[in-house]
Amino acid sequence: GGKRAVVMVPFGSYCLGVHSSDSDIDVLAIVPRHVTRQAFLTELEPVLRQHPSVSGLHVVPEAFVPVIKFHWDGVDIDLSCACLPLDAIPSPLDLTDSEILKDLRDAKDVTCLNGPRVTYEIIRRVRNVDAFRTLLRCVKMWARRRGIYANIVGFPGGVAWAIMCAFVCQLYPNMDASMLAEKFFWLYSSRGFEVPVKIASVDECKPPKGAAYMSQWSAGAGPPRPMQVITPTYPVANATFNASRSTVAVVMREIARAHGVASGVAQGRGSYAPLFAASDFFDAYNNYVAVECLSQDEAALKAFHGYVESQIRKLVEKLEGECSDYLAFAHPCTERFGPRGVE
Structure with missing residues (x-):
């Protein structure tokens, strides 16, 4: 102490x-x-x-x-x-006590504190932590291998996948990790994401008395996002706010594929190996758009490429809107290539 x-x-x-x-x-x-x-x-x-x-x-x-x-x-x-x-x-x-937010006036401090607060709350909300961890390891590895793990370009990031796994663990608290994996892919292939995924009710996530009010997610406020995975601490937020119609379509396609593999394993057919097969991104489509970042020094390139990467999701949404007559979806790549020297 x-x-x-x-x-x-x-x-x-x-x-x-x-x-x-x-x-x-x-x-x-x-x-x-x-x-x-x-x-x-x-x-x-x-x-x-x-x-x-x-x-x-x-x-x-x-x-x-x-x-x-x-x-x-x-x-x-x-x-x-x-x-x-x-x-x-x-x-x-004790970061789990919301009283810690009471006298904060800078929203950035609340946002930063919410990193560990959300992490602790996710663990607190699942009964069998070992089964949750095994399920989350499996889902994270699958999402990375299939190229759908990158919040910055509009796919779910680590927090969102963790909440999604915790939600399944809450629904099936007595299942082992192998059965939970099959349930994970079955559940999300069936329900989708238009109905928010929540592991705590919004009513439980109230600010302490005297805390500065911060805007937070609430059902029906503003236009609905195509994917809604809600954090379990005040101020509640949509961890998949960056998701677009395109990235959700790709995630749903991958979940359907994974469900086929997992249900086969559950019925005694095949193994989980195909679940983790590398993405076929560069063989899957006829047309690709490459975005190049050029700079004369490496430090500037690092800063600039980070900014450009953060704007990719806006490019995807622009393509969705302006090319909707002939474009089913725009699938952003989660890998970056380079830096490389330019002649």
Whole structure:
């Protein structure tokens, strides 16, 4: 116990216990009131750059969650920061208690704290954590291999797949992981995503008394998104907000294919191996659009390519709207290629 100048909190796949050797590790630095986010990002950068274990450092201050990205001895780290209105940070710190949000006025602090808060709540909401972890490992590996794991271009990301798995575990709390895998693909091939996937009711996710109001997802507010997977803590949000009609069509096609494989295994036919076959993206279509990013120095290219990648989903939605007469859907690739030298 006691007070500290900073508390480091891992979250995401590492905290869920489903990380792999190529996973990045999400870490939140929780700092007291006298440390601003701007100071954290700008003053920590040169310190990290000089450290012999650090490489590939890149600061993204304008991101939805401002972050410092770097490799530490080859491990990808995403480091973000939340500032609490305290003189020092208590240790241990209970992030599951919504009271921690009470005196926060900066929406970015709430957003950053929601990373670990959502992670802890997902685990709390499932009865058999071991079965959940095995199911999530299976689903994540399948989604990566099939090229449908990338929130930035409109596919579900790690949080969304975790909530989807937790939802299945809530429905079938006594099933083992193998049966849960078959149920996962059967359920989502049947129900789709127009009805929101929720592991906690929105009524349970209320702000503490006196907290600054933050806009949050609510059923029927605004035009419905094609995919709705809802986070289980205040302020509730659609973890698949970036999804488009096209990416949902691709996800549903892949779920139908996976259901065929999983139901065959359940009936004693075949194995799970075809489930994890690599995507045939570059053989599947007649027409492709390539987006090239060009720059004269690598640092600028890294920043620019991150921005361009974040706009791919808007290109997809533009193609959906303007080419709807002859385009069934636009399937964005989740891989990036390069950087390479240009003559």
